[in-house]
Amino acid sequence: MIMLENLIGGLSLILTWQNLLAITAGSTLGLIVGTIPGLSATMAVALLLPLTFDMEFVTGIMLMVGAYKGGIFGGSILAILLKTPGSPASACTVFDGYPLTRQGKAVKALKMAKYSSVTADIFSDIVLISCAAPLAAIALRFGPPEIAMLIFFSLTIVAGVAGDSIIKGLISGVLGILLATIGLDPIIAVRRFTFDVPNLDSGLSLVPLLIGLFVLSEVFVQLGNKKNGADEFTIPKARKPEDNRVSWQEFKPTLKTIFRGSFIGTAIGIIPGIGTGIASFMSYGQAKRSSREPDKFGKGSLEGIAASEAGNSSVVGATFIPLLALGIPGDIITAIIMGAFMIQGLIPGPMLFAEHASLIYAIFIGFFICDIVYFILGAIFMKYAGLLSHVPRSVMFPIVWIFCVIGTFSLRTSFFDIGVMFAFGIVGYYLQKLGFALAPLLIAFILTPIGESAFRQTLLMSDGNLWIFLSRPISVVFLLMTFITVIGIVRSYRKTRLR
Secondary structure, eight states, X not given: OHHHHHHHHHHHHHOSHHHXXXXXXXXXXXXXXXXXXXXXXXXXXXXXXXXXXXXXXXXXXXXXXXXXHHHHHHHHHHHHHHSOOSSGGGHHHHHHHHHHHHTXXXXXXXXXXXXXXXXXXXXXXHHHHHHHHHHHHHHTTOOHHHHHHHHHHHTTHHHHTOTTOHHHHHHHHHHHHHHHTOEEOTTTOOEESOTTOGGGTTOOOHHHHHHIIIIIHHHHHHHHTOOTTOOOOOOOOOSSGGGGSOOHHHHGGGHHHHHHHHHHHHHHHTSTTOOHXXXXXXXXXXXXXXXXXXXXXXSSXXXXXXXXXXXXXXXXXXXXHHHHHHSOOSSHHHHHHHHHHHHTTOOOSHHHHHHOHHHHHHHHHHHHHHHHHHHHHHHHHHHHHGGGGGSOHHXXXXXXXXXXXXXXXHHHOOHHXXXXXXXXXXXHHHHHHTTOOSHHHHHHHHHHHHHHHHHHHHHHHHTTOGGGGGSSHHHHHHHHHHHHHHHHHHHHHHHHHHO
């Protein structure tokens, strides 16, 4: 009865033209920013924070939530069309989205991304509303040992995206680990591999590396493949009408993958500080291992797109679980949104449910409205995204380069980052030419800093005793999952060699 009263009170608060306009504006901005390399959903939300000072509480929060959800989905559009992930969250979508684009199935890939993103978002929102407090309590049980084993398990994804050669994939992954160790030691602040270059003290930034590896390297590859001086950049057109839609027969088999990815993303989202990128990679890796057609992954699999987009989108709602239930932000974006709460004189946490339940339920209902709005806006964006196929190569590539430079420079206003971006563009070009997969490098680079810090913190807690990993149930579960996965990968590799 109390919940019903809160729902009615929330509906009366959220269903105003100001709130609906804020959701639409936020989602639109998020979609636009998400499609620009380097300009992530984090930047979109941060830009909107000052605008919320003079707004009503619910209006301001929904403006930023719309930008959050729209920004995560927006990154998949250019990832699919141009092999240009707007953020780490959409890096996995490149693996199958871009191959489908080259097959003339760009619209099919975009629609699959949209359907899986919205489905996962709704799943995550339902979990947020029904299980916020209990799930947040579980998240608090994740200490350094649990996070270290989670990352250890996540690194097994490297073998799943290693390409045709698992040896080359592992070499690429080791390179990513080495690159991630550049900078100050996270525990004792000693310089590592900086070669007395002050700009390397903070390590290599993810955005320049991401843009260089996946965007610039692809520009170099396409320029290298240019034939007879032709000046055209084309997105292959659909050969058949069914290439522009996702039928129920195609969508139905991906439902299991979407719900698995939604569960993984929700579980990752409630653990503060993990993020959408890791959820996307974990969902993709599990989907490939569980698929009846794993060989299609990386070559244009709808299941691969569904896994990636479900993983990253379902994190959004889950990150609000520790924020609203315990007052602990789940990631950088919810930390910014927490600032908006405090500006309005509200402190997230258990007392917020007791004192301002109607406001919380208004936000919950707003989450579902955001899903509907960006579903509609996504269809509009996809319609005009097809215009990219008519842009000449001499116009498209300079525009891509400009966006790359702007996105990289805006991160830390550093010319050094621009140099890093171009350096990794060249590295990515030659790695592709030599047959090395780029995905293992990126995955290892993202996971290593989190895993290293958690592992070393664990050793400090236990005075160097590794038994601590076997003394905590959650840590043991992840360790067992790692060994089972490795055994499965070895067996699969042997079968492939025998064939």
